Amino acid sequence: KADLKTVLREQIPIKIQGFNEMKKKYGDRVMGEITVNQALGGMRGIRALFYDQSTVDPIDGVMFRGYSIPELHELLPKLRKPSAEDFQSDQQPLPEGLFFLLLTGELPSYHQVELIRHEWDVRGKVSDELINFINRLDNKMHPMTMLSLAILYEQKTSKFAQLYNESKLNKSNYWEYTYEDSVDLIAKLPRIAATIYRKKFKDGKPIAHKDGLDWSAQLAHMMGFEGQETLNELLRAFLTIHADHEGGEVSTHASHLVGSALGDPYLCMTTAYTGLAGPLHGLANQEVLKWILNFVEVHGYDVTNRQIEDYVNTTVLSGRLVPGYGHAVLRRPDPRFLHLYDFGNKYLRDNEMIRLLHQMTDVIPRRLRTFKNISSPYPNVDCHSGALLYQLGIQEYQFYTVLFAISRSIGCLTNLVWCRAFGLPIERPESADLAYYNNLFQNK
Ligand code: NMX
Ligand code: MLT
Missing domain, CATH: 1.10.230.10 (Cytochrome P450-Terp, domain 2)
Known part of the structure; x- marks a missing residue:
């Protein structure tokens, strides 16, 4: 079976056609009404965003491309290939497989997930410059502040931003460099997060990357939790289930908004992480x-x-x-x-x-x-x-939101790739002052 980028490249023209047909057919239809309470109350219940990767039902909760969490637990590839003596459903799914599912809507094969694992492993190396930058940050900072700063620092490596700056991009290849940046960023997160963890809470000495580990186990290993399989399993579960929660929640919506101004994935994720760092949300x-x-x-x-x-x-x-x-x-x-x-x-x-x-x-x-x-x-x-x-050993609770952030990057960034593929415009709703709301109904 083909690798992720090939599958994605094949899907894009087909999906764009469906998107354009829907717009042409129904673009002028009225979808609903808005009350003043909704406008003043955090826009609760207003469905006015387009988001394909996941939906959230008040009763059934999140569906990732139509799959519930128990279904994902059953169907996404696991670390060990199933065999007659292996109880596959007992293992947690790999978040690498969810990345494939959210991008393509298709369940990946074991082999396709292996390719992603390998690619993330290879692209996960970060520069000494970045490590030094993190290690120089004030330890009084919250780990989420450190994460946002580290990603903003790394923005200089954005291929999208660089090619855009050199006038080498056009609208049809925006998605491709958004995808490349997204994979780079996701692959680097274990090293970045582990560096923050060891600097803030441990002796600051880095633990060398170990070839062949999956994304979650690599993170645990570099944080200093070597070979603790129950923790690895928890991280696989954690990094899978936190990945996406439709498009209206604060972090994804924040990254979507910044992305709509053609911000590259590093800018978008810095924004998403600062949104996630609020106590009503990921904190x-x-x-x-x-x-x-x-x-x-x-x-x-x-x-x-x-x-x-x-x-x-x-x-x-x-x-x-x-x-x-x-x-x-x-x-x-x-x-x-x-x-x-x-x-x-x-x-x-x-x-x-x-x-x-x-x-x-x-x-x-x-x-x-x-x-x-x-x-x-x-x-x-x-x-x-x-x-x-x-x-299971991670007792520094200020770090927990960083783990949420690592996972949520999968949802935000898969959305961003599709935003660029569909060519969605800059997001720009309108606001009004109190006099406007007062006057609206005065003579009615
Ligand atoms: N404890 C105390 N008061 C609460 C709670 C709670 N867990 N949840 C809601 N309320 C209050 C809320 O502050 C508001 O108060 P007021 O009338 O003074 O304005 C009132 O109940 C109505 O709020 P809701 O309509 O129930 O909730 P809303 O949609 O505004 O907010 C949350 C949703 C998640 C922000 C809110 O339930 C909350 O603050 N929960 C605690 C923090 C939390 O667990 N956040 C994590 C959410 C998940 N995530 O990871 O993002
Ligand atoms: C999330 O995962 O983003 C939270 O549950 C918050 C939300 O959906 O509003």
């Missing part, structure tokens, strides 16, 4: 761990439901958030949370923190439901991830 995974550790410090792990309820009450009534719960779209427990919950059950069932978390996910939604303003009391993707990472 919530570190906040969950902090919130739990504060509780444990006072009560320990063996607690009553009443103690958990009181902790929730104190948090909410003092105007703070219960991190890891609630969602702008989802109205049921997040399927990504459920996947990690099952992971915890499988590998860490008797662990005291995981047991406490399971108790909390039972008690907290019942308590949050009593606060009438909260639209969704259910656990989201960030609810469990930190505790699993913590128990």
Whole structure:
């Protein structure tokens, strides 16, 4: 079977034709109405973005090119090729395969994923200049700030930006250099992230790249977790399920917006990462761990439901958030949370923190439901991830959002390649002042 770029190149003219036909046929049709509350309330529920890679249903959650998380767990290639004695579905999928799926809409073969693994491995080397840049950053910075700065520093290697600057690009080959930059950037992330981790939290000494490892295991290895297969499996799961959540969430939307001005992938991802670093979004995974550790410090792990309820009450009534719960779209427990919950059950069932978390996910939604303003009391993707990472050795919780960022790069960048292929225009909605909204209905 053909390699990813060949498959993509074949698909582009066909998809462009479908896109143009749809626009011609339905371009003038009215899709819906907008209320003032929506305009003033974060545009919640307004469907006005085009995004092909994934969809999010309030009840069923995310579908990656039409596949649910349990389906991906079953169908995406794993590290070991299935054989008669191998229980393939027991292994976690490789995020490399999700990259193929999100770009092409096709499930990759084992061989096609092997090609990506190899390519990312080869393209994952970074310059000493970049390492030195990271190592000179102020250790007081948050790891997400370091990540954004590192990617912005690396923007000088963008092929797209360089060729555009030399007037060597035209609209028909924008996608190709966006793709090349995207692969370079994704391939370099394990080294960049590991350098940040070791500089900020360890002795700063780099751990040499090891040939032949998959993207997730390479990251763990370079962070200093050599040969810890359960952690590798957790990272494969984590880096797969966090990759995409349709086009309206903050990080993807931010990268999409910057990309619409023809920003190259490095500019787009710097923006996505700064968006992800907000506590209502990706930073919530570190906040969950902090919130739990504060509780444990006072009560320990063996607690009553009443103690958990009181902790929730104190948090909410003092105007703070219960991190890891609630969602702008989802109205049921997040399927990504459920996947990690099952992971915890499988590998860490008797662990005291995981047991406490399971108790909390039972008690907290019942308590949050009593606060009438909260639209969704259910656990989201960030609810469990930190505790699993913590128990498998990554205890520096400020680093958790960096892991989210590595994964989300897959969604943002596959979107960007298709934006360039479709030739989507600059994004430019309109805003209005309060007088406009007041006047709109005054005589009606
Ligand atoms: N704890 C306390 N209050 C909450 C929570 C929560 N977990 N979730 C929502 N609310 C409040 C919210 O602050 C708002 O308050 P107010 O009436 O004072 O404005 C009210 O409930 C209504 O908000 P919703 O319509 O339920 O939620 P919204 O769509 O505005 O925001 C989140 C969604 C995810 C930002 C919100 O649920 C939240 O802040 N959760 C905690 C932080 C978190 O876990 N974020 C991670 C989301 C997933 N991710 O990785 O991005
Ligand atoms: C995400 O994965 O981006 C979060 O669940 C936030 C969202 O979808 O709004």
